Amino acid sequence: MKHPMRNYLASAFLLLPAAASLVALPATAIAQPAPEVRSLSAQADGPLVPGTLVTFTLEGSPRGQARVHVRGLRDAVELQETQRGVYVGSYTVRRGDQVERNAPVRATLERDDRVAAANFGLADLLPVPRPLPPPRVADLRIERFGMAPVERIEPGVDLRFALEGTPGAAVVVDLPGVANDLALREVRPGVYEGGYTVRRSDNFDPRRPIMATLRIGDRMATANLAMPATRAEFDRQPPQVSNLSPRDGEQIRVGPPLQIGASFDDGRGSGVDPASVQILLSGRNVTRDAQITRQGFSLRAALPPGRHTVDVTARDMAGNTVRKAWNFEVTGGIVANPPVVVVPPVVVAPPPRIVVPAGPASLAVQIVNQYPNTEIGPDPVLIKGRTAPGAMVQVTVRALPPPAPAVGQERIVYAQTLQADGEGIFSFTMVPGTPYPGERYEFFMVARRGAQAQESRFSLTQRGS
Numbered sequence: 001m002k003h004p005m006r007n008y009l010a011s012a013f014l015l016l017p018a019a020a021s022l023v024a025l026p027a028t029a030i031a032q033p034a035p036e037v038r039s040l041s042a043q044a045d046g047p048l049v050p051g052t053l054v055t056f057t058l059e060g061s062p063r064g065q066a067r068v069h070v071r072g073l074r075d076a077v078e079l080q081e082t083q084r085g086v087y088v089g090s091y092t093v094r095r096g097d098q099v100e101r102n103a104p105v106r107a108t109l110e111r112d113d114r115v116a117a118a119n120f121g122l123a124d125l126l127p128v129p130r131p132l133p134p135p136r137v138a139d140l141r142i143e144r145f146g147m148a149p150v151e152r153i154e155p156g157v158d159l160r161f162a163l164e165g166t167p168g169a170a171v172v173v174d175l176p177g178v179a180n181d182l183a184l185r186e187v188r189p190g191v192y193e194g195g196y197t198v199r200r201s202d203n204f205d206p207r208r209p210i211m212a213t214l215r216i217g218d219r220m221a222t223a224n225l226a227m228p229a230t231r232a233e234f235d236r237q238p239p240q241v242s243n244l245s246p247r248d249g250e251q252i253r254v255g256p257p258l259q260i261g262a263s264f265d266d267g268r269g270s271g272v273d274p275a276s277v278q279i280l281l282s283g284r285n286v287t288r289d290a291q292i293t294r295q296g297f298s299l300r301a302a303l304p305p306g307r308h309t310v311d312v313t314a315r316d317m318a319g320n321t322v323r324k325a326w327n328f329e330v331t332g333g334i335v336a337n338p339p340v341v342v343v344p345p346v347v348v349a350p351p352p353r354i355v356v357p358a359g360p361a362s363l364a365v366q367i368v369n370q371y372p373n374t375e376i377g378p379d380p381v382l383i384k385g386r387t388a389p390g391a392m393v394q395v396t397v398r399a400l401p402p403p404a405p406a407v408g409q410e411r412i413v414y415a416q417t418l419q420a421d422g423e424g425i426f427s428f429t430m431v432p433g434t435p436y437p438g439e440r441y442e443f444f445m446v447a448r449r450g451a452q453a454q455e456s457r458f459s460l461t462q463r464g465s
Helices: 002-031
Strands: 037-044 053-060 065-070 077-083 086-092 104-111 114-121 142-147 158-165 170-174 182-188 191-197 210-216 219-225 240-245 251-253 258-265 278-281 296-302 306-315 321-331 341-343 381-386 392-400 411-419 425-430 440-449 452-462
Touching: 037 104, 037 114, 053 065, 053 077, 053 104, 065 086, 142 210, 142 219, 158 170, 158 182, 158 210, 170 191, 240 306, 240 321, 240 381, 258 306, 258 381, 278 296, 392 425, 411 425
Parallel strands: 251 321
Antiparallel strands: 037 053, 053 086, 065 077, 065 104, 077 086, 104 114, 142 158, 158 191, 170 182, 170 210, 182 191, 210 219, 240 258, 258 296, 278 306, 296 341, 306 321, 381 425, 392 411, 392 440, 440 452
């Protein structure tokens, strides 16, 4: 009887550790805390449209699985634990998504088969950007623009530029003869610097300035810098004299003072030196009576009937000399031993009073010193026209860019109302500005006299490169 009892007690003692384990397991499970979502934030790189990247950051219990559900997004955003208790995930808005800024958001955090959830509003998670107000127009300015001195511009030379002006802007420098603009970097507020190394393919034009443009939005400020002189020994070609007025061999009826002039074209050379120009009209030196620039000359002279000659000599900055002589004839009238009277050019003056002869006259405008579609250079061009005597001529010249892929933009290069003289003659100078090869210049001219008006058109073309 004692032996069975003894075996039973021994078996009970052996089972005590297992029983203790069964009792401890439920106690351990109950001791694990429930997961918790403490906070959720979001960042977007733009408005909530297709292609925008939205990044969510959740803080909560560690070692869990976090998700974010946004109404309007087709898929939930899976978050990864990047550091203890911090979960990060991103989502790119797709074309099929229909999400609004105030859409409800539900964040869940799952751990040990237990789930914690929290609700948010997307508008509360995304920060509202506060853009800086743009500078006032009066604040947009360029205070200084300069270039470090160089001995000469040639391949391999570094050109260094510096500009001071309104901070926070985009600044580019247009180098004449270089295909692309040079962007300057803002090294400190309002101070921009940059450099360019001259290439062999560059063709710097010393007649055009270096221009800097400072831009914020659709507002901009500009500043010009004279192109440093290039080495004279590279300029071995003499300049050309063109756009003669009157034309060589032209016959003109005697009348009011004639407009006499021509254009200088030195190509890519050093440019004509105005101080070197000498003009002889029928053997008389009239240089002092003319208006002379690097681009050409003009003067007005009352001439008697007969053949007259114009003899012009000029020299460019490299010393290359050109001489051009031509003649024209003034016809009609009989004058005994008439002198040549040079009338100084009028820069600013009210139009003279014109006595309009009786009888009908055609108001059609004819350009008498240029042929239609003639190719011209970048220098100013003298335009001479004829219409009814005393007519008012409204002239508009519009530059039209060449076909793509060439660069350029449509612009108005001349707009003025002129009055023809008693012979119906009027003239003006057109400045192409910044021309582009193949650019077309359309002349739209409306001549009016009394209640009558007539339109005329004419065109010239910019010479190709």
